[in-house]
Amino acid sequence: MEVITWTSADHGAIARIRMPMPSKDGSKIGWSPVVIHGATEAEAREKAHAFYQSELERLSARTEGKARRLEKMAAARAAKREGVPNA
Numbered sequence: 001m002e003v004i005t006w007t008s009a010d011h012g013a014i015a016r017i018r019m020p021m022p023s024k025d026g027s028k029i030g031w032s033p034v035v036i037h038g039a040t041e042a043e044a045r046e047k048a049h050a051f052y053q054s055e056l057e058r059l060s061a062r063t064e065g066k067a068r069r070l071e072k073m074a075a076a077r078a079a080k081r082e083g084v085p086n087a
Contacts, residue, residue, distance in 0.1 A: 003048045005041045013041040015048035 002018040014037050021030035036051060038044030 001052055003045050003052075005044050005048075007041050012037060012039045013044040014038075015044040017048055017052055019052065 003015050004018065005013050005015045007013040014035050016035060017032040018029055019032055020027045021032075023030075032052075034051060036044055036047045038047050
């Protein structure tokens with residue numbers, strides 16, 4: 001992950017994040033579509049790092065939830081094959 005910032009005397013600062021992005025071939029380094037604004041360059045950079053960490057946590061929880069759903073579905077299919085009612 002890389003944070004790039006731009007500053008303006010009149011409008012504060014913005015930050016963009018270059019990070020691994022999903023692609024059809026797996027993953028590539030690309031720009032996050034999110035632009036983060038801060039009053040100062042340091043604030044924009046800090047907000048960008050916080051946003052990146054929150055995205056990692058969100059994606060991790062999503063992946064874990066998907067794995068749990070797949071396990072439940074596999075267990076239900078196995079129980080149905082064995083003839084267990086309402087499993």
